[in-house]
Amino acid sequence: xxxxxQSPRYKIIEKxxxxxxxxxxxxxxxxLYWYQQxxxxxxxxxxxxxxxxxxxxxxxxxxxxxxxxxKGVDSTLKIQPAKLEDSAVYLCASSLxxxxxxxxxxxxxxxxxxxxxxxx
Amino acid sequence: xQSVTQxxxxxxxxxxxxxxxxxxxxxxxxxxxxxxVQHPNKGLQLxxxxxxxxxxxxxxxxxxxxxxxxxxxxxxTKPSAHMSDAAxxxxxxxxxxxxxxxxxxxxxxxxxxx
Numbered sequence: 001x002x003x004x005x006q007s008p009r010y011k012i013i014e015k016x017x018x019x020x021x022x023x024x025x026x027x028x029x030x031x032l033y034w035y036q037q038x039x040x041x042x043x044x045x046x047x048x049x050x051x052x053x054x055x056x057x058x059x060x061x062x063x064x065x066x067x068x069x070x071k072g073v074d075s076t077l078k079i080q081p082a083k084l085e086d087s088a089v090y091l092c093a094s095s096l097x098x099x100x101x102x103x104x105x106x107x108x109x110x111x112x113x114x115x116x117x118x119x120x
Numbered sequence: 121x122q123s124v125t126q127x128x129x130x131x132x133x134x135x136x137x138x139x140x141x142x143x144x145x146x147x148x149x150x151x152x153x154x155x156x157v158q159h160p161n162k163g164l165q166l167x168x169x170x171x172x173x174x175x176x177x178x179x180x181x182x183x184x185x186x187x188x189x190x191x192x193x194x195x196x197t198k199p200s201a202h203m204s205d206a207a208x209x210x211x212x213x214x215x216x217x218x219x220x221x222x223x224x225x226x227x228x229x230x231x232x233x234x
Contacts, residue, residue, distance in 0.1 A: 042224035055219050111164040
């Protein structure tokens with residue numbers, strides 16, 4: 001099966017510029033996550049969608065970050081304006097939607113390869 | 121609140137020797153626990169997961185992990201390290217609250233020496 005697709009793979013921008021990342025989850029996966037992974041740290045959840053609704057965006061810096069998932073399939077994450085501390089790998093992940101806990105074998109999180117952002 | 125603590129940020133082993141990567145968790149109820157591996161410039165790959173069916177979980181590439189409730193631990197082991205095991209390893213706990221949320225540890229970088 002096709003995996004989680006992300007683009008671009010790498011991006012270099014100057015501070016105060018804008019940047020956008022794209023993610024296409026696995027077909028049929030209604031839950032989509034954006035994580036930020038700073039060098040030497042574990043992934044940190046930025047925003048979680050279920051279909052096209054936001055479930056959790058408590059750690060999203062809303063003054064500069066925005067995300068959307070208009071048709072409940074692919075998603076874009078935008079940073080405007082970028083700061084030096086935004087340099088990180090941005091990971092997209094998807095999983096099956098669950099109105100109640102899934103059977104254990106079905107609970108899985110699938111990741112894309114990530115977008116490595118360097119802000120100079 | 122759910123959390124995971126990876127006790128070592130870096131682990132070095134010689135090729136052919138055992139690997140032990142330590143993880144402790146905090147959870148108010150029986151958790152689902154995972155180990156993910158991240159090779160350089162690659163995405164995160166699921167190694168194995170625990171979901172209460174069996175305390176000893178076998179994963180891919182010869183890795184396994186044992187869930188110990190009394191110690192709140194979920195350590196990852198492999199009998200014999202291979203050069204290709206060099207990577208970053210993340211312990212993850214999930215909780216269900218209307219939808220699944222996944223909380224990552226800070227990671228352990230495994231170095232395998234020839």
